[in-house]
Amino acid sequence: MSTPLGPTVREVLAELATEGAVPHEPTRLEAAHLALEAAAATDRESAPWFVRLLVALGSVIAVGFLLGFLFALELVRSAEGALVLGAILVGGALVVRRLGRGDLVGPGALTVSVAGELLVIGGAGGLVDTAHATVAAGTAVVLETALLVAYPDRVHRFLSTAAVAAGLSVLLHEHAKLWTLDILAVALAAGLHVLVHLRPRLEAGRFHSWVGPSILGLAASLFALLVVGLALEPRAGEALPPLGPLATVGLAAVALASSRAMAAEQPVDTSARKLWVLRGALVLLAALTLRAPGLLGALGVLGLAFHRRDALLFGLAVSFVLVFGTAFYYQLTLTLLAKSGVLIGSGAVLLLARAAVARLSRAATPAPAMEVNP
C-alpha cells in the first residue's frame, strides 16, 4: 500500500513492469529485497531528516566551541592569521571528508570546515579598512560556490547554498538599488521551482547528491530573504520599496509557470475550468498581497512540496505561510476593526473557494452505473 509520502518500492516495480520498462520476472522482487538489505547495512548517508538535523545543529554548536578553543589559544591574532588558519582548516577538512572513512569523519570534518570557513570569511573582511561587509560577502560567495562543488556532504551543500544566497543579498544591499533584492528573491524561487520539477531526472543522474540539499537551501534562503524584507525600509530616492510589488509579481509569474508544469504531469487531462479557477485565485492573491510577497512565495513552495511529496519542504512552507500571513495582516495600515473585516472576509473567500473546489470535484466524479434488472 502506498505511503502518504509516495509509492512503495513494490508498487514502483509493479508500475515499471506494467509500462514495460522492466520485464516480468518473479525473481526480481527477491533480488530487489536483497539489494535493499545490503544497501541498508552499509549506507552511512541516508537517515531521516530529523536525524540529519540533529547532527547538523550539534555540529554548528561544536563549531562555536572549536572557535572558542582557537581564540582562547590566541592562534587567531589578526585578520591574516584568521585567513591562513581558516584556509588550512577548510583544506584539511575537505581532504579528510573525501578520503576518510568512518562515522566520525562526516560530523567531524563538517565542524572543522565550517569553523575554517567562518575564519576565512571573517579574516577576509578584516583585511580591508572599509567595506568589510562587501569583502566578506564576496569571499563567502566565491568560497561557498567552490565548496558546493567540491565538498561531498549533504548538510554542507545546504549550508553552502544558503551562504551563497546570503552573500549575494549582502552584495546587492551594499552596492545596488534595493529592488534588486526582489530580483534575487524571484531568481531563488525560479531556481527552486526548476530544481523541484526536474528532480526525478536529476536524482537519477550524476548530480543526485546536490539536488535535495540545494532545494532545501534555496527554500530556506528565499524565506530568510523575504523575512528580512519585512524589516527593510525603502531608501531615499528609490521609487520601488525593497521586496515589495516587484517580488510579488515575479513570484506570481513563477507560480503560474510552475502550475502549468504540474498540470502537464497529470496522467489525465485536468479540468481546464479547475485550473483557471486556481490561476485566477493566484492572481487575485497576488493583487491583494502586492506589498507582501512572502505569503505568495510560501504558498508556491507549499504547492511544490506537495507536488513532489517532500515532507521536509512541506513543513518548512507551512511554517512560513503562518509567519508571512501573520506579518501581512500585522502590517496592514488599517484600524483593528477594518483588519478584522479583512481577516473575516478573506477567510470567508477561502471557505467559499473550498466549497467551489469541492463542487467541481464532485461534478468531475462519474456517477455509478445503474443496474438494469433483467
Add this chain to the structure above:
Amino acid sequence: MNSELLDSRATPERLRALRDAGVLSPSATRAAFEVALGSPSASAWATFIKATLLSSGVLLVLSGVVFFFAANWAELGRFGKLALLQAALVGAVAGAWRLWPRASGQACLTVAAGLVGPLLAVYGQAYQTGADAWELFAGWAALILPWVLLSRSQPLWLLLLALVNVGLTLYWEQVGEGAFFEDGWPFPLLALLDASAWLVVETLSRRGVAWLKGRWLPRVLMLAAASWAAPLALLTVAAPGEATTASVTSLVVAVGLVIGPLSTLRGKRLELFLLAASVALAVALVTALIGRWVFARNEWGLWDGGSSPAGFLVVAVALVAQLTLAARWLRAQARKRPGEDA
C-alpha cells in the same frame, strides 16, 4: 522474505541501490524516479487544496473575530458584543452538529471551542468581574472540556492542554508565592503535566484507539514536555551548586524523558522521531556534564576565572563524538523497521 523493505517508501536512495545492484537498468531507473517522485493524482490534489483552503479559512475567520473584539469596544454595547459572540458560537456548534464527523464539522467545533475564550473575555470586561487572566484560561479549559471529551479530536485535546499550560503559568505569575522565575516550579510541573499527557496518548495509541492514529500529537506533547524540563535540567547539571528542588525535579523529568522512549520505543514499537528527540536531550545533558567537568577542574589549569582552551576543544570533540554515535544508533534502529522513516 521480510517484505518491510519492499513495502517501504521508494526513496531516491533505495532506487539508486536497486540500480547499483543491477535490479534496474539505467533507463528503468529513470522511469522509476518518474513514478516515485511523480505528482500525486488529481483527486489527491483536490483533497490537499480543500484541506488547505479549509484550515486557512477557519484560521482567518477565527483571527478576524479576535481582532473584531479587540477593536473599538465602545462602539458596541455589552449586550451587542455578547449577542454577536454567542450567535457565532451557536452557529459554529450547529455547523459541527450538522456536518459531524466530516472535516468541516470538526473544524466548526474547533471554531466553537476557540470562540469560548473571547466570549469569556468580553463577559469579564462587560461586567468588570475583576477576574485574573489565569481564571479566563482556566474557565475556558473547563467549559470546552465536555466537547473535548465527546469529540475525540486531537486538535481539541491540544487546545485544551495549551490552555491548561497557559493558565497554570499565569496562575503562578499572578497568584503563586514568589515570582515565576525565582521559584522555577512552573518548569518541572508543566513538564510533568505534558509528559503525563504524552504517556496517556502514547499508551492509548499503541492499544489501537482509532481516533489517536497518527503520530503528530504524541510528538508535540513530548517536545513540549522536553522544552519545559530542559532549561532547569541543564542548569542543574552545569551548575549543581545553584540547584533548587524545582531544578532537580526538572532534571528527574528530563532523565525520564530520555530513559522512557529509549527503553520502550524501539524494535516493534519503533518511533524514530521521539527516539531522536530523547537522544538529543541526552546529548545536551551529557555535554553540559562534560562542560561542567572540564571547565570546573582546577587541576587542569582550567576555568577558575581564567581562560580554558582545552575545555573548549574537549567539549567540541565530545559533542561531535556523541552526535556520531547517536546518528549511527538511530540509523541502526531505522534499519530494523524500514517503513518508519519519519
